Amino acid sequence: MSxxxxxxxxLALQGxxxxxxxxxxxxxxxxxxDRVEIASMSGTSAGALNGAAVKSGIVKGGSEIARENLDWxxxxxxxxxxxxxxxxxxxxGPGPGxxxxxxxxxxxxxVIDGATRMFSPYTYGPFYQNPxxxxxxxxxxxxxCADGGPQFHVCATNVRSGKIRVFTGDEISTNVILxxxxxxTMFQAVEFTDPKTGKMEAFWDGGYTGNPALFPLFHEDLPxxxxxxxxxxxxxxELPLTAQAIQNRINEISxxxxxxxxxxxxxxxxxxxxxxxxxxxxxxxxLMHMIADDGLMNELSVATKLVPSAYILxxxxxxGRAAAQSFLKANFDAxxxxxxxxxxAMFA
Numbered sequence: 203m204s205x206x207x208x209x210x211x212x213l214a215l216q217g218x219x220x221x222x223x224x225x226x227x228x229x230x231x232x233x234x235x236d237r238v239e240i241a242s243m244s245g246t247s248a249g250a251l252n253g254a255a256v257k258s259g260i261v262k263g264g265s266e267i268a269r270e271n272l273d274w275x276x277x278x279x280x281x282x283x284x285x286x287x288x289x290x291x292x293x294x295g296p297g298p299g300x301x302x303x304x305x306x307x308x309x310x311x312x313v314i315d316g317a318t319r320m321f322s323p324y325t326y327g328p329f330y331q332n333p334x335x336x337x338x339x340x341x342x343x344x345x346x347c348a349d350g351g352p353q354f355h356v357c358a359t360n361v362r363s364g365k366i367r368v369f370t371g372d373e374i375s376t377n378v379i380l381x382x383x384x385x386x387t388m389f390q391a392v393e394f395t396d397p398k399t400g401k402m403e404a405f406w407d408g409g410y411t412g413n414p415a416l417f418p419l420f421h422e423d424l425p426x427x428x429x430x431x432x433x434x435x436x437x438x439x440e441l442p443l444t445a446q447a448i449q450n451r452i453n454e455i456s457x458x459x460x461x462x463x464x465x466x467x468x469x470x471x472x473x474x475x476x477x478x479x480x481x482x483x484x485x486x487x488x489l490m491h492m493i494a495d496d497g498l499m500n501e502l503s504v505a506t507k508l509v510p511s512a513y514i515l516x517x518x519x520x521x522g523r524a525a526a527q528s529f530l531k532a533n534f535d536a537x538x539x540x541x542x543x544x545x546x547a548m549f550a
Contacts (some may be wrong), residue, residue, distance in 0.1 A: 224433050244418050245357070246408035250408070353424070358369075367459065436458060469549055489536075
């Protein structure tokens, strides 16, 4: 039940590997603001992991437990024993761009990059292991799948049909979240019986078909406001010239394409309503918002997505908190009233 005078929002949580620590910071700031209530979340890949941590925390004990869950999750991702040390490093270390370049030439990234270009994840046979499994299987699925708390949707891509599959409620499991984060050049497709069809299906990362999907957030019982937490930069001024830079930009464009398609459709519907060619009560008219830091993300690369660095994770969390703070300060009064994303300018 909504608390009086609180503004209810839906959150759309993008995937992007370790850059999902930016979303950690955004969520951490939103959860400490008692003026805001999270009504629902749609998450893909890292967004699905973040969403699961928040949903289970809210169900188990409220916002503070959700924040503790997020801290635990990202400590596990970065194998960080003391996040305070990592936060101290952000104030004393080199800029994130320098760290990103160092990671690009590091041995761990060179091994990962070379292996994904030369070998299928199926060549490892019995030695294959998904490193996320030890984390994801520790989620409290009784809370993640609970009827209470915010609605939660996880996006994955059906390998055979190429279509998006959105899992909700008690459909969500360890396999579903692993599927949502399954990059096909790194991980074997996650196969399990789809509870909707009863058939054995194979799934890859949801970013190819919905990063994240917005349509689950259009339900009439939900608020109109959709806040997208964007971690794949929409714009890069510098032309990519190296092989790594080109691959990085291809990844960003492909993982933004499904989101942009949905936003373009929303923009089209809004124009029809504004021009009087469609009755307002005939179609959902969501209010669109976005929290992002393209400046920071332009300094980072695919290396900082794939190789979790305590320094970068702490930098991203701090940037996420700052971006959420700026958004709330500038746009809190607009929630429930108007868009804060200029869709017409975005698609001009």
